[in-house]
Amino acid sequence: MSYKIKFKGPEALSGKEFTYCPGCHHGIVHRLVAEVIDELGIREKTLMVAPVGCSVFAYEFFDVDGTVAPHGRAPAVATGMKRAMPENVVFTYQGDGDLAAIGTAEILHAANRGEKITTIFINNAIYGMTGGQMAPTTLLGMKTTTSPYGRSAENEGYPIHMAELLSNLPGVAYLARTKVNKPQDVIKTKKMIKKAFLAQIEGKGFGMVEVLSTCPTNWGIPPVEANKWLEENMVPEYPLGVYVDKVGDEK
Amino acid sequence: MAEKVMVKGTEAIGEAAIRAGCRLYFGYPITPQSELTEYMSRRMPQVDGVFLQAESEVAAVNMLYGAASTGHRVMTSTSSPGYSLMQEGVSYIAGAELPVVFVNVVRGGPGLGDIQPAQSDYFQATKGGGHGDYRLVVYGPESLQEAVELTAKAFDVADKYRNPALILADGMLGQMMEPVEFPEFRDLNTLPDHSSWAMQGAKGREPHKITSFDINEYVLEQMNLRYQEKYKKIIENEQMWEEYKTEDADVIIVAYGTMGRIAKTIVNMAREKGVKAGLFRPITLWPYPYDALAKLADQAKLFFTVEMSMGQMVEDVKLAVNGKKPVEFYGRTGGVVPTPNEVLAKLMELI
Numbered sequence: 001m002s003y004k005i006k007f008k009g010p011e012a013l014s015g016k017e018f019t020y021c022p023g024c025h026h027g028i029v030h031r032l033v034a035e036v037i038d039e040l041g042i043r044e045k046t047l048m049v050a051p052v053g054c055s056v057f058a059y060e061f062f063d064v065d066g067t068v069a070p071h072g073r074a075p076a077v078a079t080g081m082k083r084a085m086p087e088n089v090v091f092t093y094q095g096d097g098d099l100a101a102i103g104t105a106e107i108l109h110a111a112n113r114g115e116k117i118t119t120i121f122i123n124n125a126i127y128g129m130t131g132g133q134m135a136p137t138t139l140l141g142m143k144t145t146t147s148p149y150g151r152s153a154e155n156e157g158y159p160i161h162m163a164e165l166l167s168n169l170p171g172v173a174y175l176a177r178t179k180v181n182k183p184q185d186v187i188k189t190k191k192m193i194k195k196a197f198l199a200q201i202e203g204k205g206f207g208m209v210e211v212l213s214t215c216p217t218n219w220g221i222p223p224v225e226a227n228k229w230l231e232e233n234m235v236p237e238y239p240l241g242v243y244v245d246k247v248g249d250e251k
Numbered sequence: 252m253a254e255k256v257m258v259k260g261t262e263a264i265g266e267a268a269i270r271a272g273c274r275l276y277f278g279y280p281i282t283p284q285s286e287l288t289e290y291m292s293r294r295m296p297q298v299d300g301v302f303l304q305a306e307s308e309v310a311a312v313n314m315l316y317g318a319a320s321t322g323h324r325v326m327t328s329t330s331s332p333g334y335s336l337m338q339e340g341v342s343y344i345a346g347a348e349l350p351v352v353f354v355n356v357v358r359g360g361p362g363l364g365d366i367q368p369a370q371s372d373y374f375q376a377t378k379g380g381g382h383g384d385y386r387l388v389v390y391g392p393e394s395l396q397e398a399v400e401l402t403a404k405a406f407d408v409a410d411k412y413r414n415p416a417l418i419l420a421d422g423m424l425g426q427m428m429e430p431v432e433f434p435e436f437r438d439l440n441t442l443p444d445h446s447s448w449a450m451q452g453a454k455g456r457e458p459h460k461i462t463s464f465d466i467n468e469y470v471l472e473q474m475n476l477r478y479q480e481k482y483k484k485i486i487e488n489e490q491m492w493e494e495y496k497t498e499d500a501d502v503i504i505v506a507y508g509t510m511g512r513i514a515k516t517i518v519n520m521a522r523e524k525g526v527k528a529g530l531f532r533p534i535t536l537w538p539y540p541y542d543a544l545a546k547l548a549d550q551a552k553l554f555f556t557v558e559m560s561m562g563q564m565v566e567d568v569k570l571a572v573n574g575k576k577p578v579e580f581y582g583r584t585g586g587v588v589p590t591p592n593e594v595l596a597k598l599m600e601l602i
């Protein structure tokens with residue numbers, strides 16, 4: 001008897017078991033990125049830069065050449081790689097602590113240079129890895145271990161909107177904000193990720209997809225409620241949509 | 252034989268790097284080394300290389316990390332406050348075992364300090380600066396010719412051990428002009444092949460992973476022990492120093508870099524006064540030539556360390572001499588360069 005494989009995991013994933021908590025969106029986004037890499041046929045020339053944060057192991061989860069950058073510096077590391085290997089595809093995968101706090105300068109300048117790299121930005125409004133401290137993306141009033149009375153505008157400032165900020169830079173070729181808490185969002189997000197890679201492959205410039213994500217563990221709510229909480233609280237603060245698209249429609 | 256050309260220090264190092272096969276440079280301007288950054292911005296496009304002015308030294312060192320991880324020869328240069336900012340990346344690069352060449356043209360500190368030549372980054376250069384148990388090969392050239400030769404060597408040694416190397420110069424060396432004989436251009440095809448570990452795309456092979464990290468303390472300990480084995484080999488094979496008139500010397504002046512060069516004049520002046528002085532000039536500041544210096548402790552009566560700092564290398568001299576003979580120190584700091592006369596006066600007081 002012979003079997004036909006009808007469904008298998010993407011080749012761009014190594015098959016190593018994810019280390020993420022139940023209900024965490026990191027895993028979903030990994031899978032989408034891997035599927036895009038497969039579909040674009042770029043696995044053998046992709047170089048990945050993992051961040052510091054819960055996805056620090058991402059370099060192990062993807063079956064591509066990979067490294068881990070110091071906290072926040074992934075866009076600079078990716079810049080060095082891309083300048084050395086312009087024919088390769090380079091992407092960074094970063095959390096909000098990584099990209100919007102310690103690494104704000106690096107992401108801003110890489111985007112502004114129109115660096116031909118792709119960034120996957122996971123905005124879960126909190127620091128996951130270190131145990132639930134406040135992120136620059138934490139919502140006003142939201143309690144974290146370092147904003148135990150709720151984030152206040154006077155003391156900690158406002159939630160930072162990276163997609164809007166970066167969309168003003170001419171070097172950006174593709175920029176979208178999305179979410180993956182519903183099946184239709186997952187399909188949309190995959191298309192966006194593909195475009196962010198195409199922006200690089202077509203030599204148009206910097207591409208980024210910001211994914212609003214859950215951190216059930218540090219939000220202290222079960223996964224299903226976390227998806228609802230994201231919908232009700234994060235989406236109003238962080239408008240979804242395509243902010244920049246110089247890639248054009250797929251043929 | 253190649254001709255001697257008159258060049259400025261910073262440019263000599265830049266040209267030497269290009270001839271050694273460096274084709275990617277990332278940097279950020281800071282006096283007194285901005286001319287090196289400027290030189291690279293002119294030269295790199297001429298040799299099909301990459302020049303990029305980073306938004307900060309923090310970014311520059313991480314660009315270096317990325318470029319080095321692809322197996323290319325890469326370099327950055329900076330001066331003291333900039334090198335402080337790079338320390339995070341230096342530690343990561345050492346941990347990831349990437350061959351990278353740094354140039355620190357030291358100026359007066361601490362803090363913003365000034366823009367005059369100094370040697371007060373010795374601790375940071377040779378004892379760490381970043382976190383963790385790591386080492387850099389550190390060269391302290393005394394002249395532009397030596398700087399040119401050590402720059403080429405730094406690339407080779409970095410490649411050989413997969414370890415970062417540092418040229419520790421000072422503002423004097425960076426700014427002076429001298430005739431220099433450059434080596435021929437390295438044929439890029441003769442550079443060491445790094446395809447066994449470099450990130451170049453996992454075509455037809457298992458993916459390469461480059462990190463400075465393992466979450467398991469026992470694995471990380473093993474990684475550290477492996478680094479230490481490498482450092483042991485570097486200590487065995489890479490020590491460099493120069494001795495000048497030490498054969499019959501009673502007093503050994505110990506100095507490096509620009510101060511080492513000035514010290515040769517001091518040795519000659521002392522000898523004119525009937526003092527049998529000699530110079531021990533370490534060229535590798537790590538690995539430090541402890542044994543060679545220790546040998547002189549059997550013969551000499553006095554060691555006299557002279558530095559453009561408040562006394563940093565003097566600790567290594569004391570380690571080498573190991574209490575056998577007195578070790579005295581004289582130094583100026585803040586960017587003041589000691590004159591031969593003032594050092595000689597201090598020496599005459601000591602004997």
Ligand SMILES: Cc1ncc(C[n+]2csc(CCOP(=O)(O)OP(=O)(O)O)c2C)c(N)n1
Binds near residue numbers: 094095098
């Ligand atoms: C220089 C430096 N500072 C702080 C840390 C500690 N640290 C590790 S992960 C992290 C937060 C990561 O949060 P985020 O980027 O949002 O990723 P998440 O864990 O939520 O996926 C911090 C502060 C570090 N590793 N390095």
Ligand code: SF4
Binds near residue numbers: 019021124217
């Ligand atoms: S701590 Fe939060 S971000 Fe990290 S894996 Fe768990 S759920 Fe995901």
